[in-house]
Amino acid sequence: AGGTILAVDNSAAATLTLPAAGLQLSGNKNLRIDAVAPVVASSNRQTPAGQNVNLDTVVYRVTFTENAPAGGPFGVQNVGVGDFTPVVTAGTITGASVTSVTEISPLIYDVEVDTGTGNGTLRLDVLTSGGATIQDLAGTPYAANYTAGATYIIEKTAPVITGVSSAAVNGTHRAGLNIDIAITFSELVLLAPAAAGNLNLTLETATTDQA
Numbered sequence: 001a002g003g004t005i006l007a008v009d010n011s012a013a014a015t016l017t018l019p020a021a022g023l024q025l026s027g028n029k030n031l032r033i034d035a036v037a038p039v040v041a042s043s044n045r046q047t048p049a050g051q052n053v054n055l056d057t058v059v060y061r062v063t064f065t066e067n068a069p070a071g072g073p074f075g076v077q078n079v080g081v082g083d084f085t086p087v088v089t090a091g092t093i094t095g096a097s098v099t100s101v102t103e104i105s106p107l108i109y110d111v112e113v114d115t116g117t118g119n120g121t122l123r124l125d126v127l128t129s130g131g132a133t134i135q136d137l138a139g140t141p142y143a144a145n146y147t148a149g150a151t152y153i154i155e156k157t158a159p160v161i162t163g164v165s166s167a168a169v170n171g172t173h174r175a176g177l178n179i180d181i182a183i184t185f186s187e188l189v190l191l192a193p194a195a196a197g198n199l200n201l202t203l204e205t206a207t208t209d210q211a
Contacts, residue, residue, distance in 0.1 A: 038066040038076050038136045040126045043149025046110055052153045057099065057114055060124040060149065064107045066136050075106025075137050082131035084111050084124055087147070091120015093154055098124075106137075115154050123151045159185045 045051065046061035062084070064076045079101055086096035095116030102110045111124060126134075126146040134142035163184035173179065181201070191199060 036067045036136075037140050037143040038064050038134065039142070039144050040146035041065040043124050043126065043146065045150045045152060051151065052155060053115075054154070054156050055115060057112055058122075058152050060111045060113065061104070062109050062111055062124070062126060062149075064109075064134075066107075073106075073137050076134050076142070077137060078133040078135050079103070079109055080133060083126060083134050083142075084113075085127050085130065086113050086116075087123045087125050089121045089123050089151060091154070092118040093120040093122060094118055096122055115152070115156075117156070119155050119157055121151050121153050123147075124149050159187045159189050162186050 041063045043060050043062045045058070047059035048055070066074060066076070081098040081101055084098045084101070086098065088096065093116050095114070097114050097116070098111055099114050100112045102112075104110055113122070113124060115122060126132075126142070126149075128141075128143055128145055132142060136142075161183060164181060165184075166179055166181045168179045183199070183201075
């Protein structure tokens with residue numbers, strides 16, 4: 001006679017055969033069976049935390065979870081660059097790739113991604129194909145694709161001025177007169193804090209430029 005060893009999710013993990021007469025399992029009473037695959041709980045923006053960036057590299061923080069037996073151990077192993085896939089969800093980004101993976105804790109990893117060239121939206125997926133090697137500490141392989149992570153919006157194209165105009169008529173104006181000038185950019189822009197809310201222009205006035 002024998003019995004069935006159940007995993008923590010009540011699935012059959014192994015069949016236990018009784019030892020021969022005179023033998024017993026008491027010396028192995030602390031055996032733990034873990035047949036539940038680890039899964040990804042989240043993939044969030046880490047560095048920087050903001051979504052809109054123009055950086056060559058960004059860092060995602062990937063958190064795993066698993067239903068290990070009470071008392072653990074908890075964690076994943078064999079985590080490498082081949083386990084993660086940068087996915088362009090919008091735009092024209094090309095050449096994005098994972099450059100490094102850093103363990104923060106047994107269930108948390110920071111993944112650095114080269115954002116490639118072009119503009120668009122970039123997400124980090126954790127897939128079971130393409131050379132995935134992730135396992136929990138019991139050796140159970142990662143088995144569920146994760147495609148719901150946070151995204152970065154990559155914008156590397158610098159804005160340009162597309163037009164400068166004024167309602168004031170062409171001609172000579174007296175000194176000290178305030179003249180409103182409208183400047184049109186190719187996209188939405190924000191003044192850097194160092195500019196203190198001011199935009200400096202150089203005006204062409206005959207032979208002498210005035211800032």
